[in-house]
Amino acid sequence: MTANASPVGEPHADVKAIAAIYYAEHAAPMEQSMRAISQDVVYHNRPGAPTSLQMWKDREIRFRRAMSDITTTIHRQIAEGDLVTTHWTLEAVHTGRLMDYPASGKRIRMASMCIDRIAGGLVVEHWGVRDLLSVLRAIGVVPTFQPPPPGFQSA
Numbered sequence: 001m002t003a004n005a006s007p008v009g010e011p012h013a014d015v016k017a018i019a020a021i022y023y024a025e026h027a028a029p030m031e032q033s034m035r036a037i038s039q040d041v042v043y044h045n046r047p048g049a050p051t052s053l054q055m056w057k058d059r060e061i062r063f064r065r066a067m068s069d070i071t072t073t074i075h076r077q078i079a080e081g082d083l084v085t086t087h088w089t090l091e092a093v094h095t096g097r098l099m100d101y102p103a104s105g106k107r108i109r110m111a112s113m114c115i116d117r118i119a120g121g122l123v124v125e126h127w128g129v130r131d132l133l134s135v136l137r138a139i140g141v142v143p144t145f146q147p148p149p150p151g152f153q154s155a
Contacts (some may be wrong), residue, residue, distance in 0.1 A: 015118040016077045019084035022123070023114070026090060027070040030060060038122040045128050056126070067092035067108070086114050094139045104139040 021036040034057070043056045064070075070092040078085045089111050094104045110131055117125035136142040148154075 015079050015082060015084050018118050018121060019086055019114075019116040019123060020074055020077065022116075023072055023074050023086055023088045026072045030057065030064070034060070036122055037126075038120075038124045041123055042125045044126060063098070066094060066096040066098035066103070068095040069093045082118050084116050084118060086112075086116070088112050088114070094135075098135075098139065101136075101139060101141050106139050108135045108138040110135050 018036050022033055025033040027033075034053075037053060037056070039053055041053045041056065043051045043053070049055065070090060072091075073089045075087045075089065077087075089109060091107065091109050094106050094108055096103050111134070112128055112130045114126065114128040116123045116127075133142065137144050
């Protein structure tokens with residue numbers, strides 16, 4: 001499923017469509033892509049870090065400054081009650097500083113699994129796991145995995 005919501009008539013189509021707005025419209029201006037996120041959202045991504053919408057927006061601003069040509073693909077969504085799990089991928093070009101790493105000009109691909117709780121037509125809680133290791137490998141700051149040579153025996 002690429003940047004769209006659930007088929008009409010599917011159970012949980014409404015909560016899936018609400019959750020899909022952020023993922024499907026990620027490259028749009030932040031006001032548009034984050035319009036279905038509650039002002040009081042609890043953002044559970046970093047233990048010990050603030051969990052507010054402002055923290056989420058600050059992270060988003062830093063990421064958008066570091067990337068250009070952003071595209072997203074929603075691969076699948078699963079809904080149960082007020083929870084929606086979204087498996088999605090973001091692709092972009094690393095054209096600005098990301099964390100402590102200068103622009104590399106390289107294309108990145110970041111797979112993510114997120115769970116959103118929907119209430120009152122808005123995302124009110126968010127949990128996410130992103131494959132940042134693949135991003136760091138793509139921009140050349142972490143070596144890619146090399147399998148051991150044939151006959152290699154570990155100690």
